[in-house]
Amino acid sequence: MTVRLEQLRRCHFAVDLGAARTRVYVKGAGLVVDQPSAAAVNTRTGALIAVGEFAERMTGRTPSYIRVVRPISGGTVVDIQMAQRMLRHLLGDKMRRALRRKPRLRGAACTPHDAGPLAQRATIETLVGLGARRVELVDTLIAAAVGCGLPVEQPxxxxxxxxxxxxxxxxxxxxxxxxxxxxxxxGGEAVDNAIVQHLRLEHELMLPSQSVRPLQLALSGNGLTAHGPTSTEIHGRDVATGLARSVRVDTAAVRDAIQTPLTGVLDGIGKVLRGCPPDLVADLADRGIIMVGGSALLPGLDQMLRQATGMPVNIAERPELCAVQGIGAMLEGQIEPLVLDPLAA
Known part of the structure; x- marks a missing residue:
């Protein structure tokens, strides 16, 4: 990572393109953008009506000629032109003028692990549309580890x-x-969908898409653990009549509905552990697992992983910002590379 760190220190801004939120870090100014990855478009004229929080609130509440789109899906840009327009409006005229004054503007971006060449190219093209002459790509796993304070350069x-x-x-x-x-x-969307489908099939209730997160409604208290509340009240729309209705939901049944998507996470952790050298697994038994990302705040998920793996599980401070803070620390030169000098003959 030595060469990459030297290149990142020359960058002027960094972007973390997430499926839920887009974050922009500007060197010397810190985190300047933290908004949902959403844009509202007038389908008649093609004009951009709103971006970020306002566009998110418009979801499900717009007339037929206004469409809320998400140009980023799963950390991958699926609509380059719309992603560029969204980023320009999120940055604002003042910040964009300040960036354009930089000689040979350089940018950096977080990309998911094992992102394909097309996904990487789409990310690069998005930042080039902002005026970047050169774009450096950083694995989200490395950036998140740096952002939560892990000594990634140590053996x-x-x-x-x-x-x-x-x-x-x-x-x-x-x-x-x-x-x-x-x-x-x-991810978090799969868990939310599992809850929505459970309420639709068992209680014939449809939840509003943006008024409240269904996960936070159904999993109050201790969430996934059995020590949480036995039931909770949910407000939504009746599937048959279309009228507003409230139902009392058994949280134990909700926990069972969530187990299905979360089983895939446990299987992935087991696969990674089986592919590790024994010495590293021994280190993990002492150091444990660090959870980052917005969905790490899912109530009781850390306890579920702790019981399944038998290792300590900790949630990073402000886990949703770890990736952008990590790539920002690389831009600011706060991370010293590990220099491995060959032994003298």
Whole structure:
């Protein structure tokens, strides 16, 4: 990672393109953008109406000629032109003028582990549209590990679990590199969908998409643990009549519905551990697992992983910002590379 760190120190800004939120870090200014990855478009004229929080609130509440789109899916740009327009509006005219004044503007971006060439190219093209002359790509796992304070450059094994909206990434790191990793197509959205489907099938209730997060409603208290509340009240729309209705939901049944998508996360962690050298697994038994990402705050998920693996599980401070803070620390030169000098003959 020595060469990459030297290149990152020359960058002027960094972008973390997530399925749920987009974050932009500007060198010397810190985190300047932290908004949902959403944009509202007038389909008649093609005009951009709103981006970020306002566009998110418009979801499900717009007339037929206004469409809320998400140009980023699973950390991958699926609509380059719309992603560029969204980023321009999120940055604002003042910040964009300040960036354009930089000679040979350089940018950096977080990319999911094992992102394909097309996904990497789409990310690069998005930042080039902002005026970047050169774009450096950083693995989200490395950036998140740096952001939560892990000594990634040391010859010690450490496991990090990045819980995103669309994917969960699991990796074991050592000497600034990824020893073994796995990307699981299960995230916070899959858990939310499992709850929504459970309420639709068992209670014939449809939840509003944006008024409240169904996960936070159904999993109050201790969440996934059996010590949580036995029931909770949910408000939504009746499937048959279309009228507003409230039902009392058994949280034990909700926990069972959530187990199905979370089983994939446990399988991914087991696969990563089986692919690790024994010495690194011994380090993990002492150091444990670090959870980052917005979905790491799912109530009781850390206890579930602790019981399944038998290892300590800790949630990073402000886990949703670890990736952008890590790549920001690399831009600011706060991370010293490990220099391995060959032994003299």
């Amino acid at each position: 010690e094994g450490m496991m990090i679990v990045v819980c995103g909206a669309a994917h969960t990434q699991v990796a074991v790191l050592s000497l600034g590199s990824i020893v073994t990793a796995e990307r699981i197509p299960v």
